[in-house]
Amino acid sequence: MSSMREDLLDFIKANIVDGFKVSEELPWQKDGNALYLKNFKYVYVSRPQTTQEPLFDTFDGGSAVNEITSCSAYFSTDAKTIPPGYDDLVSKIKLARLDDSYVGAIQKATLVSTEYVGDALVTQLDISYKTLILNS
Amino acid sequence: MSFINPGPGTAQEVVLTLVDPEIPGDLVVPAMQDITINNANDIFSWSQLDNTAKFQIATTSTNSLSGNIVVDETTYFGDSGGTAGSAPYQGILGLSDQKVLLHFTINFGTKTIAGSGYITGLSPAVSADAPVWVSPFTISVTGSYSVS
Numbered sequence: 245m246s247s248m249r250e251d252l253l254d255f256i257k258a259n260i261v262d263g264f265k266v267s268e269e270l271p272w273q274k275d276g277n278a279l280y281l282k283n284f285k286y287v288y289v290s291r292p293q294t295t296q297e298p299l300f301d302t303f304d305g306g307s308a309v310n311e312i313t314s315c316s317a318y319f320s321t322d323a324k325t326i327p328p329g330y331d332d333l334v335s336k337i338k339l340a341r342l343d344d345s346y347v348g349a350i351q352k353a354t355l356v357s358t359e360y361v362g363d364a365l366v367t368q369l370d371i372s373y374k375t376l377i378l379n380s
Numbered sequence: 381m382s383f384i385n386p387g388p389g390t391a392q393e394v395v396l397t398l399v400d401p402e403i404p405g406d407l408v409v410p411a412m413q414d415i416t417i418n419n420a421n422d423i424f425s426w427s428q429l430d431n432t433a434k435f436q437i438a439t440t441s442t443n444s445l446s447g448n449i450v451v452d453e454t455t456y457f458g459d460s461g462g463t464a465g466s467a468p469y470q471g472i473l474g475l476s477d478q479k480v481l482l483h484f485t486i487n488f489g490t491k492t493i494a495g496s497g498y499i500t501g502l503s504p505a506v507s508a509d510a511p512v513w514v515s516p517f518t519i520s521v522t523g524s525y526s527v528s
Contacts, residue, residue, distance in 0.1 A: 299510055302411040302450060303395075305388030308512055350511055376511055380411070 248292040248315045251345040252371060256287055256317060259336040261329040264319065271318050280318045281364055285327065287319040287337075299376070306380040314372035323365040330367075337369045349373035384489035392489050396445070398467045398475065399483045401496075405466025407475075410455055413514070415447035415486070417493060419525065443495065443521035445486065451504050451513035472517065475499050484519055492528050497521035 257266050264285045271278050271288035280288045292315040299308040317337055321327050334356060341352040351374040359366045386394045396409040421438040428435060449472075458471030467475060467482060475482055476499040485494045501518035 299512075300413055300450070300514075302413055303386060303388060303393060303415075304410055304412070306411050306450065308450075308510075350508060378512070 248313055248345075248371075249289050251343055252315050252317065252340055253289050255340045255343050256289070256337055259339070260287070261333040261336065263327055263329045264333055278318065280320045280366065281361060284320050284322065284364065287317055287333075290316045290318070296377070306378070309377045309379065310374055311377050312372055312374045314370055317369045317371070318366060320361075320364040320366050323360055323363050326365070334367065334369070337371075340369075340371050341373065346373045349375050386489075392487070394487065396447075396484065396486045398472075398499075400465065400467045400470065400475070400480055401483050403463060403465040403467075403469075405463050405468050407455060407467035407472070409449060409472070410452045411450035413448040413450065415445060417486070417488070417525075418442070418444045418446065441524075443523075443525060444497070445484070445519040445521065446501070446516065448514060448516050451515055456504075456515075472499060473502060476502050481522070482519075493525050494528065495519075495521045495525045496523060 253266065253268065260266055264287060267279070267283070267286045267288050269279060269288065271280050271290055273279070274282065280286060292313050295312050297310045297312070299310050301307045321330060338354045338356065341354045346352060353372050355370040355372075357368050359368070384392055386392045394412060394415060396412060396415065398407040398409065399405065419441055420443075421441045423436050424439050425434050425436045454471075455468070456472050458474050459468045462469035470478060470480065479498055481496055481498060483494070483496050485492050497519040499517060500520050502515050504513045504515035506513045
């Protein structure tokens with residue numbers, strides 16, 4: 245079973261826009277700066293994060309839990325001049341939430357946020373899906 | 381003070397058992413989320429000219445059990461492998477649909493409350509946010525509880 249990161253990387257590779265590239269590396273930090281701040285127009289994907297929220301419990305020890313798995317993609321561009329294809333790339337990565345890999349998910353969502361770091365515009369896309377786990 | 385903590389797997393775990401008195405076979409209701417044991421007395425009130433407060437006397441009571449269950453397919457729709465006509469065979473829906481006067485027991489700490497009644501109030505519901513079928517239920521009790 246592939247991880248959400250691998251699925252997301254595959255999706256972005258298949259839908260990458262001209263002028264942008266995908267890195268297999270995690271967005272680790274070098275000299276205090278994340279790699280995506282050093283390498284503009286490279287998309288980095290982080291490890292998936294998982295949270296669980298109890299939905300209900302029963303007297304006989306059964307329970308249901310909502311599990312939310314999320315994975316983030318990051319890339320930086322010049323903040324002064326947004327490169328062509330930027331909006332197209334954001335739109336395409338947003339569609340990753342609909343990837344067939346997330347079968348059985350009861351909620352799929354993408355949160356897009358941007359942040360200015362010096363002369364860089366950092367774009368972060370958080371793709372998440374929610375599944376129900378039954379403990380019986 | 382002695383608290384009653386019905387933790388799962390403990391001797392005080394809440395277990396509701398239904399039996400059709402005509403045909404042996406226990407149906408243990410699984411996956412209960414909550415349960416309320418109701419014992420509501422009717423009150424007859426009257427006023428007297430010689431007193432500024434009302435007088436009251438308890439008359440008959442209305443007893444019922446109500447709660448919510450996560451629907452288990454076998455116990456809700458019946459187990460065709462069980463003894464024909466028994467409570468497990470009929471399932472919770474069948475007992476309600478056939479208006480079977482059933483016998484029930486529920487443990488309450490170290491005590492057991494028993495009685496007879498009819499299952500009613502089933503209304504299974506599910507939503508996209510909570511995609512598990514859950515249903516309220518009521519056992520409308522006929523007569524008194526017995527506690528042992």
